[in-house]
Amino acid sequence: MTYEELLTETALNNEQVIVMTAENRALVRNLPAVLGKRFIDTGITEQTMIGASAGLALRGRIPVVHALAAFLTMRAYEFVRTDLGIANLPVKLSGFIPGLLSDANGPTHQAIEDISIMRGIPNVTVFAPADEDDLVKMLPQIWQSPNPAYTRINTRKTGYEHEPFELGKAEVVAVGSDVTILTYGLLFEQALIAMEILINEGLSVGLVNMRSLKPVDEAIILQVAAGSNLIVTLEDHFLTGGLYTIVAEVLLQYQTTAKVLPISLNQKWFRPALLPDVLQHEGLTGKQIAERILGYQTNHFQPSILTQEFSE
Incomplete structure (x- = not known):
């Protein structure tokens, strides 16, 4: 199962799930046609997206938000800290091309301090799957958690069969x-x-x-x-x-x-x-x-x- 397939299945089974993006649809290209109004693209406005996701979470929704990891964690940092962390709202942050996965992009696109800054925010949990198999095994529990969460999205296929995931366990x-x-x-x-x-x-x-x-x-x-x-x-x-x-x-x-x-x-x-x-x-x-x-x-x-x- 791919990330997009898992998210599609999860959203179709739970109407409270809202998929959001700051004009970064690489992971969710097929979702607009499936979810209709429950797919929201705010444009290149990561801060606005986080603020809007907090409002939706306050009204019982579970937003799964997408952006490049560098911009999601740094450009929108204060919004994540204040709107999500301090308020402890169940917004799920999907950081695309984190770390070395940003390969050909320059320093502006390199999220190589994201673990440090995200884990420093109260209530925000932090996860880093090894590959796509690990990712799809981890995300159901992460998305079901009542806490805000930041996940380093890794959709590479390694052929390794991972063990079932438990929050807080290696x-x-x-x-x-x-x-x-x-x-x-x-x-x-x-x-x-x-x-x-x-x-x-x-x-x-x-x-x-x-x-x-x-x-x-x-x-x-x-x-x-x-x-x-x-x-x-x-x-x-x-x-x-x-x-x-x-x-x-x-x-x-x-x-x-x-x-x-x-x-x-x-x-x-x-x-x-x-x-x-x-x-x-x-x-x-x-x-x-x-x-x-x-x-x-x-x-x-x-x-x-x-x-x-x-x-x-």
């Missing part, structure tokens, strides 16, 4: 004692590749899909910290405020510590290009991720705990 793909990769969204694909490379190098490797970032699965983070020699946080987002920060907050809250290697965009915008070239340029292909982890292992752990291949 998906444990594999458990490992040497290194565990915590990731979300687009880079889940590359994490799968990196995991296979590292396993072939003799490491015990874990992988966790941190699909729910607020609320976050604190128990999984603590389990990984206790059971794995190294945590790797992998994300297409600025270092500040993203998954690395979330992990640090959890560890500090529970007065524990761990070795953590963050792999992210370290306060720089990525160079516009097609996605495969962006991944290569930023060092975020599965092979490059694995190489970075192997290098960290070699430089930060005693040879006695490394395989013979590493110590050579």
Whole structure:
């Protein structure tokens, strides 16, 4: 099932669902003909769209609103904070082309601080599916929640079959004692590749899909910290405020510590290009991720705990 198919089915089964867009119909091209007056395009007016969605939510509707992630989270930030977050209204924000998915667009279109700013708003929940299968498994619960929600929309197909979704819970793909990769969204694909490379190098490797970032699965983070020699946080987002920060907050809250290697965009915008070239340029292909982890292992752990291949 695609995102549009899920939204169509949901809207047809629930007349309270309103679909809105700020002239960004890429995900919902067929909805106007199906929903009629329950499809609203406000034009390139993200702030107006959020204000209108708040009014509709106050009247019992469930607006699912669409815009490019950069403009939805930054241009309309104050409206999301004041009209939706403080009021705790069940408006569902669908952020299109977040993070590296904006590939060929310039810095103005790159939403690589969206996790940080959205999770800082009271009552707003934050989600980042790994692919389209993950997305359609997550959205029913997100849309049924009484809280405002921001979802990084990812409609890429990876062929991975995800577990059923539960709000606030991560998906444990594999458990490992040497290194565990915590990731979300687009880079889940590359994490799968990196995991296979590292396993072939003799490491015990874990992988966790941190699909729910607020609320976050604190128990999984603590389990990984206790059971794995190294945590790797992998994300297409600025270092500040993203998954690395979330992990640090959890560890500090529970007065524990761990070795953590963050792999992210370290306060720089990525160079516009097609996605495969962006991944290569930023060092975020599965092979490059694995190489970075192997290098960290070699430089930060005693040879006695490394395989013979590493110590050579």
